[in-house]
Amino acid sequence: MLQEEIVDFLKNVIPFNLLSGETLGKMAADIAMDYSPRGEEILQQDGPPSEFLGIIKKGGVKVFQALDNDEEVVLDLRGEGEHFGMLSILSGDRSRNNVVAIEDTICYKVPRKTVLALLQENHEVNQYFIKSFFVNLLDKTYEETRKAYTGGTTGEQLLFSTAVRDIVRAEPRTVALDTTIQQAAADMAAQRIGSLVVVDSAGQPLGMVTDRDFREKVVAVARDVAAPVREIMSAPLISVDAEDNCFEALMKMIRHRIHHILILENGRLLGLLTNHDFMLLQGSSPTVLVKEIAHVRTIAELQGTAPKFYKAVSSLLRHGARPHNITGMITELLEKICNTVVDIFEKDNGPGPVPYSLFFFGAGGRHELTLSFGVEMGIVHQDAASPDAAKETAAYFNRLAETLNSAMQNCRINGAGQCLQAANIRAASAWREGFKKWGTGAGTGLDAGFFDMRAVRGEKARVDSLREYLEKRTGQSRGLMEAVAAETLHERPPLGFFKNFVVEKGGGHKNELDLYRRGILPLVGCARIFSLAKGVARGSTLGRLKELTSRHGFKVAEDMGQAFGYLNSQLIRSQLHQAEEGLTPDNFINPYSLTNFERKTLKESFQLTARLYDEIEGDYWSGKVLP
């Protein structure tokens, strides 16, 4: 009876699916079934060794280690069909990790004796466990992180290699716009689902209602349940394309703080993804850490956020994240943190005296921040009505800048300098005046990073219009274009033809190479110049390169993309390594610590930049204009 249920279950669980029905039947006779409510500790680090192998039938557990300073390192999240406790069964001395239920969890427990006998009698199962362990152990070292990443075939890359279409299960339930709230709730209850997609008469999805909407918009405000569901639906719909990968879907969900996301295929509703689907997909620790960072609520909580970034990134690398996924996540989280800080500031100081937008420029604007952070921000605000008001406005933004800078400092994610400098807080008109001077001579404060400005708070159009103004002017003014080219060309690639690397000559980073400034930034600059010339209006370097290839037949752009990805991954790995050594990650790498192969690839990237520079010098720079 129950044993048959167990056998049926195990038939779908690796590696037990390798066993014959008879063996499974025998095994099932020894298996116990346990329930742990969410939050219950199942195994305790350094406690007695596990007496059983836990196989999760339903729910999920978190496997983590507690460090001496009370910090938690999440090693893994395990979901249905996955197991825990094997390490301590084999070692027999103590539990290595804490295992805690993160959902109400039902698990089958295979007694230690049965497991050991199974391992002895069944070679394949033995191989599986020995291997998965070995991999897990090595995973923890940085070296293996690297291998797993460059090898790229560890099979653990689901989050990044799986298109959302592959994990969409059922078509979502829909409800018509005019259905009453009560009827919609009754439908959900009857079908035991947590959400409905609201569609118009043509079946086009318009919005969504979830449990939360009923809680917040109906019950909490005592709304009439006879009202149409249209009144409480969440719109506009947040969706991803079926071809996008799961990571992108997850990022969107985090960004918008939602638990359900729609999957569209050519504008047609294909399905619905929930948090739970991601748990099922693989329950990886990056998601946990990403969420943890995203949910910070007070400035005090930000203290020591940086190490969480390191862990998240390390885990993302292990799961096969591409560099742009990682920089994207770092940027996204910094945006979240900035917004949280400003939220708190506004709560204490009231909203801004004039409407304003906060924006990132430079790497942050391009979604390209690495673990050295160094986010650059600016504020564009409406002109104050009177000189007095202007004074008050300036004071307000100064306080805001102070708060933001000290908060960033506090969580050690400010990079070297101040994130929000006083010079970068201006009224829209003042910004325009400043930009107008660019390209007319030296000392105008030209910074090509402003071509990448992107609003992270407040009205987006206020920032976009400034950037568009810059772009338009570049098209009209040869001087500005030349000045941008000059600024980019100013930083030469650190490589004479086939000679040795040029490294820093003195200071704290003697014999090291600023990989960002001398390797990545030149590529970014080249991509920006080509894009400006061709009118490509994409926000990220990779996006620009992609469009240059696809729309303008730029063959070299593909190489640039590769080099850009390589340099970024090299930088991020080096930063992780620094973090692991207890150092604050910066942009410096020691070329002598690289393997021959890595050095060669690095050289090639620089040579590519050198060729691009030649081209730009020929086409866009007369040699007369200074930045």
Add this chain to the structure above:
Amino acid sequence: MTSFFQKILGRPRADLPDWLQKQQELSRRLNVKEGIEETEFVAFDTELTGLDFKRDAIISIGAVKLRGTTIYPGRTFYRLVKPECELKHRSVVVHEITHTDLECAEDMLNVLGDFVTFIGGAVLIGHFVHIDLNFVNRPLQEAFGVSLYNRALDTSTLHDWLAANDSRFARHYQGMTLQSDLFSMARKYGIDGGKAHNAFSDAYITAQLFQRFVPFLAGCGIKNLKELLKIARP
């Protein structure tokens, strides 16, 4: 008159069959100071021809063993009983056990003997367990003048107690159900009862209900069996 004394005093030991004798000794040795996690439990359920204690009887008994809150799917019990009275139409519809099924069923006392051996000295768990206990004890009384000595606890009482005394419980499961029947509860607490509605699957659901409830007891100061028996009294 004799039967009255027999009822009070019980029959002399020698008259009891071996299985009953052993069981009576076992259950008397139960240590109620024991922690809940160390205690042997048996969750069980019976299907009846009806609820009339005088006229109706057991059709089947299902049971599953637990130690603490751990269910042992390898240690289960399910048997059909030859009815002593006519199957009623209504119960046939509910249990889908028909007379043909019952032809291969065994005598009540045989089944009860095996059941009693199965449960040993374990504490019994049931949902509205007094009903099941009555129907198990009646034939034992009639034949041997004894009842089960096993202690028993009721998952519906336990649930009511948690509802009244532990806000964490209600919070954890996002509210509680007011319907106390087994299936409403199974639904509420996410228990998959399987497709069959028979004594065994119901016993299995009861065991899982017990699993859902017990983890919250420690927080309410219920640490040993004695206290558990007090709050989950049938």
